Amino acid sequence: MFGRLQYLFPLMVKENQLQNLVSADVAVIGAGVSGASVARTLSRYQLDVVLLDKEADVAFQTSKANSGIIHAGFHHNKKYLKTELELKGNMMFDRLHRELKFPFYRCGILVVAMQQEELKYIWHLYEQGQENGVFGMEMCSREKMLELEPGLNSDVAGGLYAPSGGIIEPYLYGFTMVESAQKNGVKVVMDFNVTSADFSGNSYIIRSEDGRIVKARYVINAAGLYADEVSRIFGGEKYTIRPRKGEYYVMDRTTKARPKHVLFPVPTPVSKGILIIPTVEGTVLIGPTAEVIEDKEDLSTSTEKLHSIFDASRKMMKEVSQHDVITTFAGSRPCLSSDDFYIDVSGVAPHFIQVAGIQSPGLTASPAIGEYVKDLLKKAGCVLIGKPGFDPSLDREYRFSEVSREEADRLIHENPACGNIVCRCENISEEEIVTAIRKGHRTLDGIKFYSRAGMGRCQGGFCSYKIMKIIMRETGMRYDRITKHGKGSVLLVDEL
Numbered sequence: 017m018f019g020r021l022q023y024l025f026p027l028m029v030k031e032n033q034l035q036n037l038v039s040a041d042v043a044v045i046g047a048g049v050s051g052a053s054v055a056r057t058l059s060r061y062q063l064d065v066v067l068l069d070k071e072a073d074v075a076f077q078t079s080k081a082n083s084g085i086i087h088a089g090f091h092h093n094k095k096y097l098k099t100e101l102e103l104k105g106n107m108m109f110d111r112l113h114r115e116l117k118f119p120f121y122r123c124g125i126l127v128v129a130m131q132q133e134e135l136k137y138i139w140h141l142y143e144q145g146q147e148n149g150v151f152g153m154e155m156c157s158r159e160k161m162l163e164l165e166p167g168l169n170s171d172v173a174g175g176l177y178a179p180s181g182g183i184i185e186p187y188l189y190g191f192t193m194v195e196s197a198q199k200n201g202v203k204v205v206m207d208f209n210v211t212s213a214d215f216s217g218n219s220y221i222i223r224s225e226d227g228r229i230v231k232a233r234y235v236i237n238a239a240g241l242y243a244d245e246v247s248r249i250f251g252g253e254k255y256t257i258r259p260r261k262g263e264y265y266v267m268d269r270t271t272k273a274r275p276k277h278v279l280f281p282v283p284t285p286v287s288k289g290i291l292i293i294p295t296v297e298g299t300v301l302i303g304p305t306a307e308v309i310e311d312k313e314d315l316s317t318s319t320e321k322l323h324s325i326f327d328a329s330r331k332m333m334k335e336v337s338q339h340d341v342i343t344t345f346a347g348s349r350p351c352l353s354s355d356d357f358y359i360d361v362s363g364v365a366p367h368f369i370q371v372a373g374i375q376s377p378g379l380t381a382s383p384a385i386g387e388y389v390k391d392l393l394k395k396a397g398c399v400l401i402g403k404p405g406f407d408p409s410l411d412r413e414y415r416f417s418e419v420s421r422e423e424a425d426r427l428i429h430e431n432p433a434c435g436n437i438v439c440r441c442e443n444i445s446e447e448e449i450v451t452a453i454r455k456g457h458r459t460l461d462g463i464k465f466y467s468r469a470g471m472g473r474c475q476g477g478f479c480s481y482k483i484m485k486i487i488m489r490e491t492g493m494r495y496d497r498i499t500k501h502g503k504g505s506v507l508l509v510d511e512l
């Protein structure tokens with residue numbers, strides 16, 4: 017039923033293993049979902065591709081802190097590039113899910129009108145969706161809304177149903193995209209903060225903060241919040257990325273406010289509003305807010321914003337309760353003043369492709385972004401020849417919490433570590449932690465996002481120490497080198 021555990025693709029090349037000079041045809045800067053998709057798409061061709069990121073693990077910036085929704089494509093006009101790629105990306109998820117086995121579920125989206133006047137705007141979304149070619153949308157009466165979603169506030173006036181919307185686990189999506197790219201020959205270099213670049217001959221010499229060098233003929237700038245700075249480093253177009261922060265609450269899976277569909281209110285001028293989002297793991301998210309901020313690293317949450325999330329979400333579902341909260345988090349959308357994606361061959365920097373302004377719906381659009389960039393690369397002169405032996409599929413790793421008793425017995429008999437439950441809230445075994453580590457995830461957050469250990473009710477209070485011991489045993493790392501999420505987040509230090 018499940019693929020045997022394989023440790024064939026240690027995910028990341030770390031400092032000591034890296035030659036000082038990596039030479040590639042294409043360097044992709046940024047291992048969020050945009051860069052991951054570009055790298056995987058290019059791994060189908062006979063090209064040397066290197067994926068660079070300044071963080072300790074894949075998808076550690078905006079790609080890990082979002083709503084995880086695969087949008088249906090009715091929120092924006094089709095004149096926008098983001099809408100075109102959102103529609104294409106949405107349709108690509110079934111196949112990707114089959115190939116890469118990350119959790120994905122087309123649960124459908126409901127846009128909820130609580131007042132009669134809001135129905136006018138919902139009609140507008142419906143017509144826009146029809147024009148965009150969104151499949152299967154329906155305008156719904158109050159009764160139909162309550163039939164689809166019995167937990168809705170019974171004062172609902174009506175709404176819109178879009179069955180093609182869905183939910184994914186964004187980090188596992190990012191991880192498996194990169195693992196697949198790596199399986200097909202892409203080199204992945206983490207902790208590589210690009211700080212300078214020179215174009216000479218026909219190639220860029222790209223330098224990291226710590227002096228490592230990568231040489232590449234073409235460069236893809238998929239640096240998210242920092243795309244403006246990376247563009248400046250390469251002598252590309254000048255633009256400014258403005259972070260727009262979104263704060264969330266995470267509710268335990270015991271919450272009574274667990275809708276079957278993603279629930280949207282009527283959108284505001286700057287965002288899609290405060291949503292109630294069932295996750296593929298069974299928890300529920302409420303949020304996000306939308307606040308333009310200056311500091312790209314500011315992921316703080318505030319009581320004031322979080323209260324506003326409760327007030328807004330309770331309008332749609334009265335059962336939303338503060339007692340169910342297990343944690344809060346925030347992510348920042350990398351926005352341009354055009355409010356659209358900017359994906360194009362640079363007009364000023366040679367062999368340089370911009371993938372900037374990838375705010376929402378960037379997760380949904382990401383599979384299509386990979387294809388779009390591949391076509392631009394061809395336009396820029398890069399020769400693409402199909403690679404014989406490209407393998408699109410990954411084996412599915414087992415999740416102890418999902419296997420039958422018989423399967424669990426068999427796994428434990430083969431390997432007792434399968435029966436040693438390290439994370440009690442999420443039922444994660446030692447074997448799953450070991451798999452995460454052997455895949456290259458060496459931080460507590462990387463292991464958490466890969467395996468879910470530490471994501472439950474106690475938020476790692478019980479298992480963090482045990483996981484650190486397993487990291488030390490498996491990697492030989494000292495306790496004072498183990499971090500929560502890379503640089504600047506060491507967990508234990510020697511006594512002063």
Ligand SMILES: Cc1cc2nc3c(=O)[nH]c(=O)nc-3n(C[C@H](O)[C@H](O)[C@H](O)COP(=O)(O)OP(=O)(O)OC[C@H]3O[C@@H](n4cnc5c(N)ncnc54)[C@H](O)[C@@H]3O)c2cc1C
Binds near residue numbers: 074075078085347
């Ligand atoms: C609150 C919120 C909710 C959202 N909800 C949804 C949703 O439900 N559905 C949806 O479709 N989209 C959603 N989005 C949008 C989606 O999350 C983003 O569009 C997507 O994650 C952007 O991915 P990316 O790869 O372009 O950027 P990122 O994930 O930010 O990746 C960029 C990478 O570049 C690296 N980098 C930056 N500078 C350098 C450098 N100098 N050297 C090396 N590496 C560098 C970073 O470390 C980072 O890993 C949401 C966003 C937010 C913030």
